Amino acid sequence: MASSQPIKSPMGSQSQNQRSSQQGLKYPSNGKTIYHRPLNRSRTQELSQASFAYLFGEMVSYAQKRVTGIQDLEKRLNNQGHPIGLKLLDLLLYREPARSQTRPLHIIALLQFITTTLWRHLFSRPADALEKSSNPDTPEEYMISDNEPLVNQYISVPKEMNQLNCAAYVAGIVEGCCDGAGFPAKVTAHSVGKGEEGELWPGKTVFLVKFQDEVVEREAFLGR
Amino acid sequence: MEQLCDNSLGWSVVSQNKMVVYALIIINKAGGLVYQRDFAEGLNKLSINDYLVLAGTFHGIHAISTRLNPLLPNDTPSTTSRPLPPSGIEVLETENFRLQCFQTLTGTKFLLFTEPQQPNIENIMGMIYGLYADYVMKNPFYSLEMPVRCEGWERRLVREVRAVNSR
Numbered sequence: 069m070a071s072s073q074p075i076k077s078p079m080g081s082q083s084q085n086q087r088s089s090q091q092g093l094k095y096p097s098n099g100k101t102i103y104h105r106p107l108n109r110s111r112t113q114e115l116s117q118a119s120f121a122y123l124f125g126e127m128v129s130y131a132q133k134r135v136t137g138i139q140d141l142e143k144r145l146n147n148q149g150h151p152i153g154l155k156l157l158d159l160l161l162y163r164e165p166a167r168s169q170t171r172p173l174h175i176i177a178l179l180q181f182i183t184t185t186l187w188r189h190l191f192s193r194p195a196d197a198l199e200k201s202s203n204p205d206t207p208e209e210y211m212i213s214d215n216e217p218l219v220n221q222y223i224s225v226p227k228e229m230n231q232l233n234c235a236a237y238v239a240g241i242v243e244g245c246c247d248g249a250g251f252p253a254k255v256t257a258h259s260v261g262k263g264e265e266g267e268l269w270p271g272k273t274v275f276l277v278k279f280q281d282e283v284v285e286r287e288a289f290l291g292r
Numbered sequence: 293m294e295q296l297c298d299n300s301l302g303w304s305v306v307s308q309n310k311m312v313v314y315a316l317i318i319i320n321k322a323g324g325l326v327y328q329r330d331f332a333e334g335l336n337k338l339s340i341n342d343y344l345v346l347a348g349t350f351h352g353i354h355a356i357s358t359r360l361n362p363l364l365p366n367d368t369p370s371t372t373s374r375p376l377p378p379s380g381i382e383v384l385e386t387e388n389f390r391l392q393c394f395q396t397l398t399g400t401k402f403l404l405f406t407e408p409q410q411p412n413i414e415n416i417m418g419m420i421y422g423l424y425a426d427y428v429m430k431n432p433f434y435s436l437e438m439p440v441r442c443e444g445w446e447r448r449l450v451r452e453v454r455a456v457n458s459r
Contacts, residue, residue: 118430125432132432222430224442229433270447 108163114192121222128223128234138232142256146240153186153244160185171249175210175279175287178249182242183212190241191218208284210277212242213260215269233257235273242275253279312457313416314389314405316449317343318424320437321399323351327440331453335389335405350403354380354393392417416456423448 095101131144161169164185172178183195201209217235225232235257243255255277261270314334318327325347330337338346361378384391385408394402394417402424404417427445428434434442 118426121426121430125430128432222426222444224427224431224433224444226433226441234432 124219138229142236145236149237149240150244153241154248157245157248160189178251179210182245208279212275215272217273220271233259239275251279251283253277311407311410313453317403319347319351319401323348332457357381419452
């Protein structure tokens with residue numbers, strides 16, 4: 069081992085030099101970057117669920133490092149999703165037909181955009197339900213349910229962390245979308261499956277969308 | 293019509309007319325037991341310690357059996373393709389049950405205990421391996437080589453094997 073090291077180390081440093089000389093932005097040889105691609109080419113673009121599952125698994129493990137608790141972990145997943153929501157709002161509105169290319173102006177319109185267009189884009193199916201809180205004390209709360217979130221498909225949360233729902237990442241996307249549309253909100257993901265045997269949807273998740281007070285106030289003002 | 297027979301190993305088996313998958317054992321690449329589950333009546337329950345010994349012993353015998361593998365006469369080492377590693381023990385049969393062993397490329401072993409005449413064991417094994425690859429290996433909360441405790445895997449495995457057993 070010792071004799072091979074002096075031979076190896078100059079080679080190692082050489083390759084490192086080469087690498088550092090190539091650092092910076094990389095351009096493909098034909099000069100076409102991702103920015104040259106048309107934004108509308110979307111219909112048939114699907115990704116492998118397995119590769120997404122591995123990537124998302126690593127994202128969860130990454131978020132799990134140096135966290136103090138489950139809420140902290142969910143916050144991190146939420147933060148990872150937030151910028152995606154912001155950007156998807158722009159992209160998906162741009163892809164809408166020209167007539168409906170406007171930003172949603174009402175809570176319902178926004179949530180419908182999220183549960184249909186955004187959900188279809190991300191998971192190729194609409195969300196399973198959209199409900200308004202029936203409690204008169206919390207008019208700012210809405211619920212989006214997904215019977216089987218795609219991000220949770222292969223994830224089994226251990227018993228000692230049973231409050232965790234990794235769909236917090238999707239909640240972050242929804243939150244980013246709401247924020248970007250000018251409806252600041254807090255979105256959290258909650259598992260509602262009871263863990264009973266033979267349950268139809270053991271992974272059912274409810275995304276609780278809690279708009280800020282001024283949004284509800286504005287909505288009431290606009291509603292007249 | 294059920295009959296109870298004991299053999300010298302201490303396994304007692306209730307033989308039924310239906311073909312059934314009795315149990316599944318998963319052994320990690322170090323020979324440790326990471327998963328054990330019974331699906332149907334038919335095998336005696338062992339203590340958890342005995343299962344650990346069974347897993348470790350089988351792992352050892354399997355490793356030695358790979359070295360018994362005879363070389364083929366025209367087996368010259370080729371530089372372009374690597375030959376498949378010797379498979380070791382694949383099937384172990386007793387009068388009352390059959391033990392099918394499937395080793396993955398990474399050295400994890402799946403042992404399936406079935407009735408001796410169970411058809412399509414390869415397919416069942418492939419299905420179990422698929423479930424393992426999906427619901428155990430893609431789970432960020434599973435640490436490699438550790439005991440498998442994944443609720444999603446458990447749920448689907450039981451459902452699929454139950455479907456096989458009731459066929």
